[in-house]
Amino acid sequence: MLMEPRSLYRSRWFMPVFSSILGLLIxxxxxxxxxxxxxxxxxxxxxxVGFVFLIGGRRSETLAGLGGPGRDxxxxxxxxRATAFAGTVLIAALIACWLxxxxxxxxxxPYGQLMAITGFAYIAGIALxxxxx
Amino acid sequence: xxxxxxxxxxxxxxxxxxxxxxxxxxxxxxxxxxxxRYTPSLPLAMALARYFELPVEEVFHADGTA
Numbered sequence: 001m002l003m004e005p006r007s008l009y010r011s012r013w014f015m016p017v018f019s020s021i022l023g024l025l026i027x028x029x030x031x032x033x034x035x036x037x038x039x040x041x042x043x044x045x046x047x048x049v050g051f052v053f054l055i056g057g058r059r060s061e062t063l064a065g066l067g068g069p070g071r072d073x074x075x076x077x078x079x080x081r082a083t084a085f086a087g088t089v090l091i092a093a094l095i096a097c098w099l100x101x102x103x104x105x106x107x108x109x110p111y112g113q114l115m116a117i118t119g120f121a122y123i124a125g126i127a128l129x130x131x132x133x
Numbered sequence: 134x135x136x137x138x139x140x141x142x143x144x145x146x147x148x149x150x151x152x153x154x155x156x157x158x159x160x161x162x163x164x165x166x167x168x169x170r171y172t173p174s175l176p177l178a179m180a181l182a183r184y185f186e187l188p189v190e191e192v193f194h195a196d197g198t199a
Contacts, residue, residue, distance in 0.1 A: 061161050072158040073174050074165060 012057060015067035016050030023047055091118060135194040139167040141185045156180055 023046030030039030053067035065075045098111035142152050142163075149163040156163070156177060165171035166181075173181065182189040 061159070064159075072162050073177060074158065074162040074171050077171075 012054060012064075012067065015053035015057075016047075019046045019050035019053075087118075091115070094118065134172045135169060136166065137192050138163070138181060141187075141192065142167075145185070152184075155184060 020043075023043035026042035026046060027039040030036065030042060053063055057064035057067045065071055065078065071079075094111050094115050098108045098115060101111060102108045138152075142149070147155075149167070150160045153160045153163045158177065162171065162173075166173055178193055179189055182192045185192065
């Protein structure tokens with residue numbers, strides 16, 4: 001059976017909508033903490049980021065790929081590798097912070113717990129992806 | 134992976150954007166394939182070969198030879 005290349009189209013409005021929703025959640029969190037000003041600033045920043053992707057995506061492949069409409073199988077590969085790189089950096093930072101906290105007399109929280117979550121997520125991901133083929 | 138995409142595209146009078154649109158990928162992905170910076174997936178490689186009505190092994194050369 002001959003397969004068609006997978007279509008990975010995503011609307012150019014994906015990133016503005018996603019970042020606006022995230023901004024609203026930030027606003028909600030700051031409102032709950034009685035800090036409306038910082039919440040509005042956070043919402044404004046996230047809406048601005050969304051529109052940078054919307055407008056900049058017309059000129060920049062990087063922004064188009066990050067924002068949504070420019071994604072195809074090559075971008076999926078780039079995205080996977082970039083995510084793995086960011087995860088590696090995050091794990092290294094967690095280990096460094098955990099050791100730093102322990103050396104300072106702390107109990108390593110919350111870095112130890114975050115490392116445990118990361119480890120379990122990795123093992124679960126391996127098991128799931130292996131099962132899926 | 135060495136391939137004949139640039140030559141085949143030129144022979145058919147297609148722009149990179151037109152070929153990308155026909156394949157459902159971006160112009161930059163066609164550029165990356167032509168310059169051998171990106172090896173396409175098997176479905177995309179087969180779709181490209183089918184588009185030019187050639188066997189896939191005549192379009193892509195896994196051993197690096199013409």
